[in-house]
Amino acid sequence: MKLVIFDCDGTIVDSAAAIIATMEGAFAHAGLAPPSPSAVRNAIGLSLETCIARLVDDPALVPSVAQAYRESFAAGGRARAHGLFPGARAVIMELVARSDMVLGIATGKSRRGLDAVLDHHSFEAHFVTTKTADDAPSKPHPGMVLMCMDEAGVGPADTLVIGDTTFDMEMARAAGAGALGVSWGSHDAVELLTSGARSVVFDFPRLLPAIDGYFDEANGK
Known part of the structure; x- marks a missing residue:
């Protein structure tokens, strides 16, 4: 998984x-x-x-x-603050449909704030583990990722963190997980790569092949 x-x-x-x-x-x-x-x-x-x-x-x-x-x-x-980036829903729904993959969230938002977003978009059932600033120290501390992995029963080698900031990349690497950056958020591609991103994706549809490519490489395919 x-x-x-x-x-x-x-x-x-x-x-x-x-x-x-x-x-x-x-x-x-x-x-x-x-x-x-x-x-x-x-x-x-x-x-x-x-x-x-x-x-x-x-x-x-x-x-x-x-x-x-x-x-x-x-x-x-x-x-x-609830608007989805273009393509987000389609990508999330495709990932949810995969039998070999589960999704989580690690966010600096409060639990109340995250729950409001998930409820607004009817995403509650799609993420098997969610961690917020109420659950663990602030990023880039690895606590949220470690807790997500523990709840999902998945190890670092089979975990990938996707985010738009250097804090996400550093958090992932500190937890031993993979890190994939996205360019449409707060930090630019150079910053993301420097802080540990395997690669940076420039629109949501490209996330799917990037995710597959990461796990194929991690598994030696």
Whole structure:
């Protein structure tokens, strides 16, 4: 059995604009100058507190900004952050139909946030294991991947992580799993390759041959 673990924000759902706007609002609520969109984008994928800690000068401000972010996102940002990238549903459904493969998610989102995305797209039954910032330390710590592998009963050699950030690639490698980057999210292809991606895919339909190619190579075919 093979396990394919997807990141969520920037990989499955196109949420960057909503995250950036919500972060700007949270900083304004705290009386702070907003971070640049590029700074926020570069931190997407980390757990919320870890992300904000990168964006503020004073660590003492992290809890209040995080609370403002959660309240703002729940009030309206979440609804704007559910759109799938083109081709995502078709690829996920094809992978779900395979008898030799199961799917998981490892995300910096909260459990509440991930469940909202899965419910919105009727994806709940398609992922046999899902881990969030509520379950393990922030990426690039390997905890989420290790927990997914344990729940699925699959070892590192048969596990592939797909994501759009260097945090995903580093997390995968730290867990002993394979890493495959996607170009349509937060970090560029050079960054993904440098941080351990086997390769980088430039649109969703190309994921299928890339996944097959990874496992064929890993199994010596």
